[in-house]
Amino acid sequence: MTTKPSARDRLAQAAFELFDEHGYEQTTVDDITERAGLGRTTFFRYYRSKEDVIFPDHDLMVKQLRDRLASASRQTALVAVSDAVRLVLLHYLEEGDVARRRYALTSTVPALRDREIASVARYQRLFRDFITDWTGEDGEPVSLRAEIMAAAVVAAHNHVLRRWLRGEAADPLADLDDAMRQVIGLFPNAAAMPDDGTAIVAFRTSQDLQTLISSLRGIIEGQPGLPGR
């Protein structure tokens, strides 16, 4: 004999059922509480809003990420971040079917998609700030680079995640590692480069001279593209 599930879970259960049956917008909070056999007040006690039933633990995730980053080993900031973002993917993988049902909703309902995007943006800001702090020293010109790095990491993660959500990925964790290697490969890191570990690489390019010089300066100075003041 199983113990009766908590009110919180019963609400979530009822909500997902009704969303599946009648759609998100057609389902009112009253419908949910009615099916769950609970009062309307109780719903808002457990979930701040109707959307919150679907996106429960983004706050926890942010905390986890912050912790992970705080205890990051002395790698590049970018490496630390691309390691941390693994936590996010893992969380979705653990959710399994729930994540997929949520995806079905967010793909359909604009309000939910926007909400999801806003959550992801929080991760991105967290990453950006971490990278900015980490790279410290010169206060300003790093920021753009940090911004782009954070955006790239998040974009790559989302890409892998969505592929898995659609059932198009067999080994999402391996895919993420590949994607992150690709991201890291984009950013030459002169800063963390000791005198050993050097290498010579030859390649071809059709970039115009200005772009090429900008890239080269970046490689040398660790701050690509920014013309010297």
Next chain:
Amino acid sequence: MTTKPSARDRLAQAAFELFDEHGYEQTTVDDITERAGLGRTTFFRYYRSKEDVIFPDHDLMVKQLRDRLASASRQTALVAVSDAVRLVLLHYLEEGDVARRRYALTSTVPALRDREIASVARYQRLFRDFITDWTGEDGEPVSLRAEIMAAAVVAAHNHVLRRWLRGEAADPLADLDDAMRQVIGLFPNAAAMPDDGTAIVAFRTSQDLQTLISSLRGIIEGQPGLPGR
């Protein structure tokens, strides 16, 4: 004698005033219509929602971007996009003070910030899809690269934009050009590379071998980081 401003403008005017005076959330739609001397119905005739008063022409912007991309000259996709994104910045610059007042609000009110983020995400999807289509040919593995490119362009644009909004930028258009050069410099383009225009570059790196090989394969194959199937 100036002609009486349109109802639409009067509403926007009243809204901004009240938002400044009492804050966004404390201001009700009734407050706005009252000050504007108009009916509540009229408000919702001109603006779909309370938020819409602040974000008027995102839809137009998307259209403009689509047109610009559709008539892009035969450059790289990334170049076309980083050219198109200039339109967005220009639009904000033209708005001038209005843009700055909006920024003051979006920085403060979470709901508005989320809304702004959702709008920007639309641009990003547009760019991503354009790049994906443009690079065409192989349907799948390009997508990740396109995703990252779009994210990088948008991130760089936002960075420049926010600096200007905060009054920290003297020449935002030049800044954008710099930022875009930096973004373009991140992505080696083997695809659009003819046999001429080759170059040899030597540099140092402390990347581990795996990352390095991944990058190299990317440069050679035009699809960095993806291990051959």
Next chain:
DNA sequence: TACGGTGCGGAACTCAGTATCTTCGTTATG
């Protein structure tokens, strides 16, 4: 038995957003 905490329900309220219907002013047309 009295007590305070806790989990839940009820009722009433505010406000955003929608739908329907009416009213007024302008313009066109006989």
Next chain:
DNA sequence: CATAACGAAGATACTGAGTTCCGCACCGTA
């Protein structure tokens, strides 16, 4: 000049999300 027609604006009433406040029942403990 009179009236029909049309568009811009208002009034009213409704739904549904989210908040507030109050009350009740069920705990374990003193």
